[in-house]
Amino acid sequence: MKYAARIAALALAATLTGCATSNNPNDPLEGFNRAMFSFNDGVDRVALKPAAQAYDTVVPGPVQTGIGNFFGNIGDLWSSINQLLQGRIEQGVSTFMRVAINTTFGLGGVLDVATEARLPREKSDFGQTLGKWGVGSGPYVVLPFFGPSTLRDTAGLPIDLYGDLWTYKRPTRWRNVGSVVRVIDRRAQLLDASTLLEDAALDKYDFVRDAYLQRRQSQISGSRSGGGDQQKQEAVKP
Incomplete structure (x- = not known):
């Protein structure tokens, strides 16, 4: 978590100093961002993608589904808290019920029983909460290892990390x-x-x-309206 917080701080500093500017109003740090994008892409090609391909080959599909469900269930609790902070009480309670049902009847979240019970997953993070509270997105930022973000979402990243229950898992x-x-x-x-x-x-x-900016705007618009799919989505123009 300390390393992630340092990355967020460095990205914020780079953004605030205005280095490597461009003419794109949504991406004034394009030079810096492209360098970080290339770095992340290199790490992915050399290490992450090969590991994922080996994992996909060796690990049976049902086991992969269980692993994804387990960590998704952990993330749902933080999503519920953010939805409540955004004033989306009904959605926050629904997501909390997802956690309760999957933890109790889904073998600790390995089975996604809640979706079968018509309680779909809707992820939410502290960046969305800040957007709901009226904080502007700021410029686009590419973080090393973490990838696409914005100034607002970068500021919220350490909070998201502290809100993730898995970071408190022991033993280390x-x-x-x-x-x-x-x-x-x-x-x-x-x-x-x-x-x-x-x-x-x-x-x-x-x-x-x-794609990231358009999707992020859609998520923020949905949290402001209290809805999701029915909210008219406004694309961010490059």
Whole structure:
């Protein structure tokens, strides 16, 4: 968590100093961001993607589903807290019920019983909460290892990390092993999408940036309205 907080602080400092500017109003730090994007892409190609491919080959599908469900259930508790902080009481209670049902009847969250009970997952984080409270997104920022973000979401990242129950898991060796498995499992879920991105995108950086900003605006608009899918989504223009 300390390392992640330092990354967030460095990104904030780089943003505030205005280094490596561009003419894109949503991406004034494009030079810096492209460098970080290239760094992250290199780490992914050399280490993360091969590990995810091996994981996807060796680990049976049902086990992968159980791992994803388990860590998703842990994340749901923090989502519930953020939804309550956003004033979305009904959604916050519904997400909390997801945690209670999956933890009790889903073998600690390994089975996603709540979705079958028509309690779908809706992720929420502290960056969205800040957006609900009226904090502007600020410029687009690419964080080393963490990837796409904004100034607002970067400021909220340390809070999200402290709100993640897995960071308090003891003994430390089990927490570390679980954290690695969690990252690899998430990357394995994106293998098909990343392959399509590499084949289709003329400029992968531009594609990822615009998709992230549009999706993030949709999430913030949904939290402000108290709804999600029915909210009219306003795309962020590059």
